[in-house]
Amino acid sequence: MYIEQGYKGDIGIWKYFVIPLLFIAFMGLNYIATVTSPVSVEDAMQQVIEQWGSNLVLIFLLAPLAAGLIFVLGWTFLVHRQSIASLTTSRKKIDWKRVFFAFGFWGLITILLTGIDIYLSPDNYVFNLEWSKFIPLAIIAIILIPMQTSFEEYLFRGHMMQGLGILAKNRWVPLVVTSVLFGIMHIANPEVEKLGYGILVYYIGTGFFLGILTLMDEGLELALGFHAANNLITALLVTADWTAFQTHSIYKDISEPAMGWDVLIPVFVVYPILLLIFSRKYGWKNWKDRLFGKVLTREEFTALGNDETTVA
Numbered sequence: 001m002y003i004e005q006g007y008k009g010d011i012g013i014w015k016y017f018v019i020p021l022l023f024i025a026f027m028g029l030n031y032i033a034t035v036t037s038p039v040s041v042e043d044a045m046q047q048v049i050e051q052w053g054s055n056l057v058l059i060f061l062l063a064p065l066a067a068g069l070i071f072v073l074g075w076t077f078l079v080h081r082q083s084i085a086s087l088t089t090s091r092k093k094i095d096w097k098r099v100f101f102a103f104g105f106w107g108l109i110t111i112l113l114t115g116i117d118i119y120l121s122p123d124n125y126v127f128n129l130e131w132s133k134f135i136p137l138a139i140i141a142i143i144l145i146p147m148q149t150s151f152e153e154y155l156f157r158g159h160m161m162q163g164l165g166i167l168a169k170n171r172w173v174p175l176v177v178t179s180v181l182f183g184i185m186h187i188a189n190p191e192v193e194k195l196g197y198g199i200l201v202y203y204i205g206t207g208f209f210l211g212i213l214t215l216m217d218e219g220l221e222l223a224l225g226f227h228a229a230n231n232l233i234t235a236l237l238v239t240a241d242w243t244a245f246q247t248h249s250i251y252k253d254i255s256e257p258a259m260g261w262d263v264l265i266p267v268f269v270v271y272p273i274l275l276l277i278f279s280r281k282y283g284w285k286n287w288k289d290r291l292f293g294k295v296l297t298r299e300e301f302t303a304l305g306n307d308e309t310t311v312a
Contacts, residue, residue, distance in 0.1 A: 002090045002218040003171065004301045006162030009082030011298070016163025019075060020181075023068070023155065027185055034188040041190040042242050054246050055136050058235075061244070062144040069151035072159055087158050089219030098217070098282075102225030106274075110233045114251075124255035128239065133248035141235050141247070149227040156182045156207070157214040157223050165295045172292045175211045182207030186244075194242040195259045205267030212275060215291055216284045 006016075034041055049057050076087050088094050118125050156178045164174035183204030186192065192199055210223040235245045240253040278284070286293075296304075 001296065001301065001306075002214065003162050003165030003174065003295050004306070005086040005090055006080075006082070006166050007298045007301050008086045008306070009076075009080040011080070011166070013163065013167055015075075015079055016159065016167070019072060019155065020160055020163075024181070027188070031188045034193075041188070041193045045190060045246060046241065049246060054248055055133065055140055058137070058140055058245065058247060059144065062140075062148050065151045066144050066147035069147050069154060072151060072154045076154075076159065087154065087162070087220075088224075089221060091219060095219065095221050098219070098221035099225040102222040102278075103229040104225075105229075106226045107229040107233045110229065111237065114234075114237050118251060121255070124253060125238070125251045126254055127250070128248070128252040129250045130248060134236075134250070137248045138236060141232055145232045145235060146228040149231050150224055152182070152185075153210070153220055153223050153227055157210055158220055161211070161214060169295050169297070170292070171215055171290065171295060175208070175215060175291060179207030179211050180204055182210070189244045190242050191244065191257075194257050195263070198259050199263060202263050202267055205271065209267075209271040209275070212291065213278065216275075216279065216287065217282060218290075222278060 037044065039047075045057075052060075073084055073087075076082050077084060085092075085094055160178050160181075161174045164177055165171060168174065183200050183206070186203040187197075187200065210227065213222045213226065214220055231245075235247050236249055238251045238253055239245065239247045239249040240257070242257055284290075
């Protein structure tokens with residue numbers, strides 16, 4: 001009953017629209033500025049990096065999203081009067097073992113797959129490691145990237161998932177809406193400008209994967225760990241001149257990017273395999289009900305012995 005955890009507070013449906021609308025407005029303005037700018041996103045990024053350095057630019061990119069995490073959690077606690085635990089999970093307390101398992105599992109796979117690709121296509125990469133620049137990068141990334149990814153999870157798979165589910169009284173509407181919005185959020189990324197709008201299939205597919213993780217596991221823990229590992233390990237391992245995170249990573253991808261089947265493989269091959277692995281480990285059942293079933297009313301939820309509020 002993850003979505004129903006939203007009842008554990010002073011609900012007020014309007015309270016679920018303030019943060020998403022502000023964020024969507026911000027992203028919309030960012031996209032308008034991007035498409036109307038006479039300078040490409042890639043060129044603009046290069047100019048800013050040349051002036052400030054990639055580590056400082058990374059801080060500029062991540063700091064607003066890290067602040068967004070604090071804002072979402074503060075809004076939940078102070079305005080919704082809901083505990084952070086009930087925003088995170090349907091379990092009595094946050095299962096940190098799940099967070100760290102997903103982080104470690106996907107982190108190891110990412111390192112392995114990246115290493116294989118470097119071995120098989122050495123001409124596409126150059127060794128880029130400079131310890132004097134990499135160590136500050138690692139410190140910045142380890143602190144801010146998990147905050148950035150957690151903001152996105154708490155906003156889309158937490159705050160919006162619970163609000164839309166309670167409003168729609170079902171699970172598929174919040175799954176679809178949050179997944180599509182999560183993908184569209186990346187529309188101003190330099191990857192989209194370089195590869196075309198087809199890359200949004202990957203971002204939207206990732207949104208669906210994370211949403212399914214959340215609904216099937218009745219909590220955000222696996223999504224939090226996976227998302228943090230995906231962004232953090234990638235930022236430390238590989239960079240390129242046309243990606244959102246241009247860092248002093250260990251390797252630099254110098255190949256000419258192209259939209260191909262490799263963009264679709266994660267969505268249609270890797271993610272289903274991961275869902276199968278997680279389902280076996282955590283004993284997921286009732287897929288139809290958890291993904292498409294109805295959401296209980298507040299009265300039904302309370303009748304089952306659940307407290308309506310968790311913040312005094």
